[in-house]
Amino acid sequence: MEDKYMGKTRRFACKVVDTTKAKREYVKKFLPREMEIVSRIKHPNIIHVQSAFIRGTKYFTIMRYAERGDLLIYLRHRGRVPEGRCRLWAFQLGLALEYLHRQGIAHRDIKCENVLVTEKRNAKLGDFGFARKVDRPDVSLTFCGSVAYTAPEVLTGRPYNGRVSDMWSLGVILFVITYNRLPFGLESAKKMAAVIRDTSVRHLLESNAPGAQPSADLKETILRLMEKDTIARWTATRLVESKWIRTDPR
Numbered sequence: 639m640e641d642k643y644m645g646k647t648r649r650f651a652c653k654v655v656d657t658t659k660a661k662r663e664y665v666k667k668f669l670p671r672e673m674e675i676v677s678r679i680k681h682p683n684i685i686h687v688q689s690a691f692i693r694g695t696k697y698f699t700i701m702r703y704a705e706r707g708d709l710l711i712y713l714r715h716r717g718r719v720p721e722g723r724c725r726l727w728a729f730q731l732g733l734a735l736e737y738l739h740r741q742g743i744a745h746r747d748i749k750c751e752n753v754l755v756t757e758k759r760n761a762k763l764g765d766f767g768f769a770r771k772v773d774r775p776d777v778s779l780t781f782c783g784s785v786a787y788t789a790p791e792v793l794t795g796r797p798y799n800g801r802v803s804d805m806w807s808l809g810v811i812l813f814v815i816t817y818n819r820l821p822f823g824l825e826s827a828k829k830m831a832a833v834i835r836d837t838s839v840r841h842l843l844e845s846n847a848p849g850a851q852p853s854a855d856l857k858e859t860i861l862r863l864m865e866k867d868t869i870a871r872w873t874a875t876r877l878v879e880s881k882w883i884r885t886d887p888r
Contacts, residue, residue: 704754744800809863
């Protein structure tokens with residue numbers, strides 16, 4: 639989709655949800671939340687929604703077009719990225735989550751496919767299909783997102799803090815960018831819970847993939863984000879103020 643603005647052509651992406659084909663739970667619970675949240679959030683590191691509206695049985699969301707696709711596609715085509723780029727993206731996504739979390743919003747589906755890369759190689763967070771307003775610390779019960787990015791506390795089936803679990807998922811993204819692979823593989827939720835519980839993240843960070851030479855500060859950042867103790871896990875603010883991020887004076 640394109641339009642003309644001040645003599646320049648702008649491109650937009652359009653997400654269409656046909657409520658007659660979508661699952662009833664999604665239409666009744668998740669879709670209204672998404673539409674309400676995207677209509678009121680605005681941040682330079684969150685994909686901008688131009689408009690959202692309903693026509694008959696279909697929901698339309700018009701948003702900024704990300705020229706380089708999502709992060710998973712970017713990594714598949716280009717492979718591992720330099721640590722400087724990883725640092726920039728971590729900073730941008732950390733700012734996006736800090737903004738959301740301060741508003742009491744948990745994204746709950748942080749993964750490479752939901753990070754979009756612009757023409758200038760900036761990272762923007764998108765897809766708020768599982769996002770929700772969090773009124774209390776441990777209010778979420780629904781298992782959301784992809785198992786490979788899911789925090790261990792979410793896999794227990796007990797109430798969890800969606801904002802805290804977002805940070806684990808961001809840690810997984812940094813691991814993927816750094817090592818060009820998922821940390822735990824991709825199993826069923828039941829098997830993945832055992833793998834995550836029994837696997838040392840520190841050991842994974844020391845098992846470098848060929849060609850990966852992350853700095854000690856980057857490893858420490860991933861370790862703090864993928865901390866199994868939810869109280870000790872870094873917040874978004876702690877991430878953007880971290881030593882590794884501040885290494886770059888920009």
